Amino acid sequence: MKISILGTGAYGLSLAFHLLENGHDIIMWTAFEEEKDAIEKTRYNQKVLKDVKIPEEIKVTTNLEEAILGQDIIVVAVPAHVVNSISKQMMGKIDNQILVIASKGIEQNTCLFLEDVIAKYNPRENICVMAGGSFAIDIIHKMPVGLSIASQNEQAIAIVKKAFENEHFKLRPTKDTVGVQICSAIKNVIAIAAGMLDGMKASESTKAMFITESLHDIMELIFHLGGNPKTILSFSGFGDILLTCTSEKSRNFTFGQTLATKSKEEIEEYKRTHTIEGLYTLESIHQLIQDKQVDIGIIDLIHEIIDGKKEPKELFTFLIEKE
Numbered sequence: 001m002k003i004s005i006l007g008t009g010a011y012g013l014s015l016a017f018h019l020l021e022n023g024h025d026i027i028m029w030t031a032f033e034e035e036k037d038a039i040e041k042t043r044y045n046q047k048v049l050k051d052v053k054i055p056e057e058i059k060v061t062t063n064l065e066e067a068i069l070g071q072d073i074i075v076v077a078v079p080a081h082v083v084n085s086i087s088k089q090m091m092g093k094i095d096n097q098i099l100v101i102a103s104k105g106i107e108q109n110t111c112l113f114l115e116d117v118i119a120k121y122n123p124r125e126n127i128c129v130m131a132g133g134s135f136a137i138d139i140i141h142k143m144p145v146g147l148s149i150a151s152q153n154e155q156a157i158a159i160v161k162k163a164f165e166n167e168h169f170k171l172r173p174t175k176d177t178v179g180v181q182i183c184s185a186i187k188n189v190i191a192i193a194a195g196m197l198d199g200m201k202a203s204e205s206t207k208a209m210f211i212t213e214s215l216h217d218i219m220e221l222i223f224h225l226g227g228n229p230k231t232i233l234s235f236s237g238f239g240d241i242l243l244t245c246t247s248e249k250s251r252n253f254t255f256g257q258t259l260a261t262k263s264k265e266e267i268e269e270y271k272r273t274h275t276i277e278g279l280y281t282l283e284s285i286h287q288l289i290q291d292k293q294v295d296i297g298i299i300d301l302i303h304e305i306i307d308g309k310k311e312p313k314e315l316f317t318f319l320i321e322k323e
Contacts, residue, residue: 001025001072001163006086008035008060009275010048011102012077014136016058021142022166027059029067031082036060052140064089073098073163076118080105080185081280084117091121098156100149101129104184105277106284111291113181125153128160129177131184132235133243135250139169146170148236150180172235179222179231186221186285186299187241188252188278190214193302194245195256196312209319211245217296224294252278259305260312282306297322 001024005012008030016026030036039045043054061067068074068090074097078086083103099122101114110117115127132147139145149164149171151157157173165171174180193214197207215238219229231237244250248257251274258270271279286303289296301318304310 002027002070003073003075003163004029004067004071005075005077006064006067007077007079007103008039008045009077009079010136012075013045013049013052013054014139015075015077015102017052017055017140018169019163020055020057022163024163026057027061027067027071029061029064031062033062036062049136049140052137065093068093068097071097073100073160075100075102076114077102079103079275079280080107080114080277083107083114084120087118087121094122094126097126098159099127100160101127101181102131104131104188105281106181106185106288108280108284108287111284111288113178113185115177115181126156127151127177128153128156129180129184130160130171131180131240133239133241135243135247137249142168144168144170146172146235146239148172148174148180148231148234150174150177150236152177174228174231174234176228176231178225179227179229180234180236182222182225182227183218183231183234183237184240185281186218187244188276189282189285189299189302190218190241191244191250191252192256192259192276192278192282192306193298193315195250195253195258196260196305197256197315198253199257199260200312200315202316206316206319207246210315211241213319213322214241214245214298217298221289221294221296224292225288251276255279279306 003019003024005016005028008028020026039060080103107117128151130149134145149157161171219232223229255276
């Protein structure tokens, strides 16, 4: 198959490596001419996965039309805040191509899920959402990983499964695009709090308590937004939350550690030098639960801590007092 990957970050690159291994023709798109030139010249992306050489067979372009026209599958792997712009640029150019959302987050201001952002400009029936516990470096090293693939279009799911699956990459299908997107977005926010607990030297028992309480809250949010609460038990649910909330490979987790242990200057430096999807998503999730009048106390508390209105240590009190 001919497959495009929009975004040359770590996760997009890992999917490119994986799909090339499966025998597909791969082209990647970046908005930055300088990044494209550097990759073509050195075959490395020095910003991410700087020690991993990019095969010559993977093409790179800054021309979006070149990247998407005539392709079978288009994987969206850009930061959540640029999905709207790219979706608008694709309008009128999507025919039978399947769009696979690998980006995570909820759009600020509108509080739209990324599926809905893309569907403003492109056919919804072509959209799938893919999410689950999988770090880029693990995919590149061919470690076994499992992800959820969600869509109302069973034929699209079948095509994506055929393209992606092999002996170390598994996709489990579901129709619950809402639940999968909630889980994949909110886990980055929860990971910030998990990192704070780790930074404060919380016990393993306390961390387990926190994850358990978080799972209950996420189930509540999925229910109120029209998804299937059982999705919390999927690869995109508990699997992704467990991974992101327990590993220093997660920038959201390490940002939480920084919040609990470093000075304001060091915190600002970390924010300046790292992409922290959980911060972007936090604003959207916080606004969303207010609009829907859903009581998700952990989100309110994380928001207040980030705003400097409360201290990270208040997580301990919250866990004990939570109903």
